[in-house]
Amino acid sequence: MAAQDFGMTLALQGLAWLAADEDRILPFLAQSGLLASELRSRAGEPEVLAAVLDFLLSDEAMLLSFCGDLGLNPAEIAPARAQLPGGDVPHWT
DSSP, rough: HHHHHHHHHHHHHHHHHHTTOHHHHHHHHHTOOOHHHHHHHHTOOOOHHHHHHHHTTTTTHHHHHHHHTOOGGGHHHHHHHHHSSSSSSOOOO
């Protein structure tokens, strides 16, 4: 599986995990500025998927819960995020 495909697949799993619980999806919607209807129509867009991983990475407890529920290694999330738009690490030299 290509790196970007892995990032997108992981983000879709993250979106499904967020959407399964109102206490998780509502803060994501608030932070992203998306309406629920807009999220449904744009769920597969790389920029939206990047926002999902950004949201998961912004809260360690939530990230660990997500990874625990799906049997994922938390160390895989940041590299997967780097494969999506805006995820490249800037070089300051």
